[in-house]
Amino acid sequence: MRISKFLIAWGIIALLMTSCKQVVREIDLSGEWEVALDSMDKGISGKWYMESFPDKITLPGTLCDAGYGTPCTLEPTMDKEIFLNLKRKFDYLGPAWYKKECFIPAEWNEKDVFLTLERVIWNSQVWINGTKVEGFNESLTTPHYFNLSKYLVPGENNKIVIRIDNRRQHDISVKNLAHAYTNDTQTMWNGILGKIALTAKDKVQIEELRLTPDIDNQTVNVSVKIGSNGSSPVSGKLLFAVKDPKGNKLADKEVQVNNTEITFTYPINNPMLWDEFTPNIYEATATLETEGMTDSKCEIFGMRKLTNQNALLQINNRR
The missing domain is CATH 2.60.40.10 (Immunoglobulins)
Known part of the structure; x- marks a missing residue:
């Protein structure tokens, strides 16, 4: 009896100590994903959303972090020209495809399910089990969200494919000066950073x-x-x-x-x-x-x- 009261008391304390806790049901999608670079931009016409990719990447992360792209050939010297033109170790500009299988709980059948991609450059599109999710996202500063409710099959494994295109989508700069999209500031990486998750919510x-x-x-x-x-x-x-x-x-x-x-x-x-x-x-x-x-x-x-x-x-x- 004392043990039960002790456990209950600690449970109450834990609830009180939880800061900004949301009432949500969530699946963390961070971890290993399949990846493919689409430098010729043939992935959509070639139905890559139906394919498997042999290469792997850990997300959150970038292609540069994983060593994908064109290697930088500049020498790391203390030179003004080098400082004025920052470069990634591996450079890639174009679409890239990311694929992962995820089991969706059967109890999510009556829920609205949202995909969150916290940090993306620049355009994102999603396919579920080979079907294109309606719409796309374009933002350099805010999370990308997709409502997957009509596409997921609860109680089964589902194939999630994300296409990220980090090419210039709109002309937002003067002489290539724009804080959100330059190699001299935060670089024009391709990948997904921050939170990557599925969240189920009531209707x-x-x-x-x-x-x-x-x-x-x-x-x-x-x-x-x-x-x-x-x-x-x-x-x-x-x-x-x-x-x-x-x-x-x-x-x-x-x-x-x-x-x-x-x-x-x-x-x-x-x-x-x-x-x-x-x-x-x-x-x-x-x-x-x-x-x-x-x-x-x-x-x-x-x-x-x-x-x-x-x-x-x-x-x-x-x-």
Whole structure:
């Protein structure tokens, strides 16, 4: 009996210590993937999404890290011209294909399943079991997301094929000067960095949690956007919880849900302000309970006000 109470107590402590924990079901896709370079850009017409590739790569990672591409022939000398033209050890510009098999749990049958690719340059497309996933992603700065719900087969192994094209998709520079796409800054690598995962969520879910601080009124304005694949109206409740920068839990707020968009204000009494010298961070968690479904989303925010006076930037009324 004592052991059971001890285990229960430690379980409660572990839950309390979990920071910004989302209510999600997730499969981590990091690890070994098959890889093929498509320098002639024949992969789509050649249906490479149906093929297996003999070469391997570890993701997250880049082709350069794995030693794929054209080797750099420059000598590592202390020379101004070398410093002005940074080069990767292995250079590759063009499409590359990445393939992995993944078992999808049978209980994901009624879920929405999303693929997250946290960091990609520049264009990404996905095939599941040989079928093209609708759409594509183009971003140099934000994660790439794909909704795979219509394509995955729960209870079976599924073939995931991703095509990454790091060639210039749009002209965003002047004289090849653009911080997000130059070899002189972060290099024009090909691969996938950061989080690579499948996430299963209920059909009713929090799509967006937007927090706007208002230090004059000591509040934060909360905007929640709810996504639903059903035709019936969304109804239920939303629990909004906040921890201050010291980890203290503030009072919870419960809001009734009758629509797909909810807005309300949450009081932050005597807020600890954020600036570059005291970067105080609050943590907010919104938990949605509706129609037997639950979803949670967590965001961080700082209590601060940005203004300008006589063309001078101010933060919290201070230049």
